[in-house]
Amino acid sequence: MRQPSTIKSIGDDAAVLQPTPNKLQVITTDMLVEGIHFDLMYTPLKHLGYKAVVVNLSDVYAMNALPTQITVSLALSSRFTVEALDQIYAGIYAACELYGVDLVGGDTSSSKKGLIISVTALGEVDKDKVVYRNTAKVGDLICVSGDLGGAYLGLQLLEREKAVFLSHPDVQPELEKYAYPVERQLKPEARKDILDILATYDIVPSSMIDISDGLSSDLLHICTQSDVGCQIFEENIPVHTKTFSLSQLFKMSPITCALNGGEDYELLFTVHPKHLSTLSDIYGLSVIGRIVPAEQGRKLFTTDKKGHDLIAQGWKHI
Amino acid sequence: MRQPSTIKSIGDDAAVLQPTPNKLQVITTDMLVEGIHFDLMYTPLKHLGYKAVVVNLSDVYAMNALPTQITVSLALSSRFTVEALDQIYAGIYAACELYGVDLVGGDTSSSKKGLIISVTALGEVDKDKVVYRNTAKVGDLICVSGDLGGAYLGLQLLEREKAVFLSHPDVQPELEKYAYPVERQLKPEARKDILDILATYDIVPSSMIDISDGLSSDLLHICTQSDVGCQIFEENIPVHTKTFSLSQLFKMSPITCALNGGEDYELLFTVHPKHLSTLSDIYGLSVIGRIVPAEQGRKLFTTDKKGHDLIAQGWKHI
Numbered sequence: 001m002r003q004p005s006t007i008k009s010i011g012d013d014a015a016v017l018q019p020t021p022n023k024l025q026v027i028t029t030d031m032l033v034e035g036i037h038f039d040l041m042y043t044p045l046k047h048l049g050y051k052a053v054v055v056n057l058s059d060v061y062a063m064n065a066l067p068t069q070i071t072v073s074l075a076l077s078s079r080f081t082v083e084a085l086d087q088i089y090a091g092i093y094a095a096c097e098l099y100g101v102d103l104v105g106g107d108t109s110s111s112k113k114g115l116i117i118s119v120t121a122l123g124e125v126d127k128d129k130v131v132y133r134n135t136a137k138v139g140d141l142i143c144v145s146g147d148l149g150g151a152y153l154g155l156q157l158l159e160r161e162k163a164v165f166l167s168h169p170d171v172q173p174e175l176e177k178y179a180y181p182v183e184r185q186l187k188p189e190a191r192k193d194i195l196d197i198l199a200t201y202d203i204v205p206s207s208m209i210d211i212s213d214g215l216s217s218d219l220l221h222i223c224t225q226s227d228v229g230c231q232i233f234e235e236n237i238p239v240h241t242k243t244f245s246l247s248q249l250f251k252m253s254p255i256t257c258a259l260n261g262g263e264d265y266e267l268l269f270t271v272h273p274k275h276l277s278t279l280s281d282i283y284g285l286s287v288i289g290r291i292v293p294a295e296q297g298r299k300l301f302t303t304d305k306k307g308h309d310l311i312a313q314g315w316k317h318i
Numbered sequence: 319m320r321q322p323s324t325i326k327s328i329g330d331d332a333a334v335l336q337p338t339p340n341k342l343q344v345i346t347t348d349m350l351v352e353g354i355h356f357d358l359m360y361t362p363l364k365h366l367g368y369k370a371v372v373v374n375l376s377d378v379y380a381m382n383a384l385p386t387q388i389t390v391s392l393a394l395s396s397r398f399t400v401e402a403l404d405q406i407y408a409g410i411y412a413a414c415e416l417y418g419v420d421l422v423g424g425d426t427s428s429s430k431k432g433l434i435i436s437v438t439a440l441g442e443v444d445k446d447k448v449v450y451r452n453t454a455k456v457g458d459l460i461c462v463s464g465d466l467g468g469a470y471l472g473l474q475l476l477e478r479e480k481a482v483f484l485s486h487p488d489v490q491p492e493l494e495k496y497a498y499p500v501e502r503q504l505k506p507e508a509r510k511d512i513l514d515i516l517a518t519y520d521i522v523p524s525s526m527i528d529i530s531d532g533l534s535s536d537l538l539h540i541c542t543q544s545d546v547g548c549q550i551f552e553e554n555i556p557v558h559t560k561t562f563s564l565s566q567l568f569k570m571s572p573i574t575c576a577l578n579g580g581e582d583y584e585l586l587f588t589v590h591p592k593h594l595s596t597l598s599d600i601y602g603l604s605v606i607g608r609i610v611p612a613e614q615g616r617k618l619f620t621t622d623k624k625g626h627d628l629i630a631q632g633w634k635h636i
Contacts, residue, residue: 007342011543012451013380013528014346014441019337024325028332029423029438031391035430062331073349073436105347111434112353118391118436120347120423123332133330210331225329 003068005124006102015104017069023124028059034114041165042158045084047186048117049091055212056121057099058190058265062210063132065125066195070096071105073118080115088117099192129204131269134225136207140270140291142230143205145194146284147238148215149254152261153246154178154185180242188265194285201278205269216259217312218268220298229296230310232289234303259300260313321386323442324420333422335387341442346377352432359483360476363402365504366435367409373530374439375417376508376583380528381450383443384513388414389423391436398433406435417510447522449587452543454525458588458609460548461523463512464602465556466533467572470579471564472496472503498560506583512603519596523587534577535630536586538616547614548628550607552621577618578631 008016161173247254326334479491
């Protein structure tokens with residue numbers, strides 16, 4: 001066991017844990033369903049097991065907490081072999097090892113059709129360090145880790161190659177050129193490193209969320225729950241060069257993909273403006289805007305200096 | 319919120335909990351899959367939501383712990399209406415209320431086909447009171463709560479009435495006479511009351527498990543993990559009169575149903591023999607045998623005084 005808080009793992013009616021004294025605990029759950037969240041035509045089973053864990057750990061990090069244990073429930077139909085199940089678990093174990101969490105509970109059952117993975121993750125955080133969505137303050141900087149839109153465009157490419165393959169089974173898929181966005185879709189990572197960096201600089205965000213639905217939708221969650229407005233600037237929104245060129249291939253606006261795409265599993269957070277110079281020095285963090293009073297609305301300023309209302313599906317042309 | 323340890327429930331990336339100091343925590347997870355664990359032709363959705371919670375709480379009680387929080391993940395296809403979802407949640411909330419637990423996390427998504435409910439339950443227990451499966455001692459009494467075989471026979475009746483209905487849709491099902499075993503199948507309860515009673519008498523079981531797979535299989539789990547043998551006696555195995563008469567209708571041995579049936583969610587535990595007279599006085603508890611050295615095997619003694627080897631599928635005629 002990697003975590004000292006794990007007393008007894010799989011093998012009894014329940015696992016037994018010894019929560020760390022004086023820490024708060026967080027718990028989150030997420031389910032991945034075949035045909036809805038993934039397509040096994042282009043999703044390796046090991047990646048799937050890995051991703052099912054990572055999307056939950058991302059929620060734990062978004063509370064500024066460190067994950068400690070997970071439980072996994074799997075249902076799969078008889079078309080899956082024992083080797084397939086082993087592949088899924090290999091991915092689950094790989095994620096557990098990389099992120100230092102213990103798998104303490106499992107339940108594998110049959111399904112009539114398809115594959116379902118449900119993961120629950122626990123984590124812990126110092127009492128004065130837990131970060132919610134509803135505590136952004138006017139004047140705070142809005143920051144995002146990594147880059148956005150890649151997972152969405154990677155999915156578009158996988159879907160296109162699948163369609164090509166189905167109509168012309170002899171044509172091999174061309175994915176190498178866009179390995180980056182494809183990997184963002186198939187094997188996302190959770191941003192433990194960002195928590196470490198912020199802790200190093202003694203920065204506690206004033207609010208935080210992970211970007212699973214898209215920057216626009218998730219920033220609106222922070223604004224609504226904190227009762228504030230926001231201004232973000234198109235030129236500051238981070239898009240990877242490979243993501244950008246893939247957006248050109250699909251004749252899509254890269255900014256639209258970044259705002260709406262979802263599944264990037266980056267961290268979106270707000271911090272007190274006194275940290276601006278520190279944040280600007282941190283590689284892999286972008287300051288994309290600021291929190292303003294609620295009555296100023298929630299706006300995206302495009303490169304032409306025009307303001308547009310942010311909506312859950314991205315942004316509205318006026 | 320019913321539990322003081324629930325700091326922040328649904329509404330953020332994760333729920334935030336404050337585990338009770340000096341207590342151990344337990345965590346367990348179980349998934350119910352349509353067509354595998356339940357049939358919606360005879361399972362009311364509210365009962366289904368209730369049962370999905372109860373089967374998890376039963377695992378918490380089997381650690382001698384009290385449940386505190388649950389998370390629920392649901393996937394359902396477009397054939398389910400919003401009202402159907404409300405019914406499932408009505409059952410989930412009813413179980414939360416009766417057992418005093420908080421629903422702190424939820425994830426509802428689509429499925430291509432069918433309904434899947436995955437529940438994870440947390441509980442807590444004093445450090446010196448947690449009860450495992452692997453700690454039964456030679457000489458201990460073997461006890462079981464309630465009565466057995468009902469859930470299995472209730473299921474047989476529901477399956478028969480379904481077959482009748484499918485071939486003769488004008489025939490109304492006859493379930494009233496056997497309401498008890500049918501309810502055992504559709505709306506089981508977890509035995510919180512047994513923990514309360516044992517605590518009142520200051521009895522801590524030496525080992526415990528909940529009966530989800532059947533008395534035989536679950537008793538073998540205790541024996542194998544504790545490296546001991548057992549002797550149980552047919553005449554002591556509790557079977558409800560309504561369960562007995564239903565077994566006669568199906569021309570099945572009631573003892574076979576009790577041993578193999580499963581889904582009774584009763585508690586099976588071992589206790590030091592000094593508690594014999596106390597246990598005998600407790601209504602709804604049966605002392606069904608004793609723990610013996612491993613080399614004496616795991617045996618069922620039938621009413622004709624003959625010993626039979628217990629196997630996971632019940633017992634073996636010699």
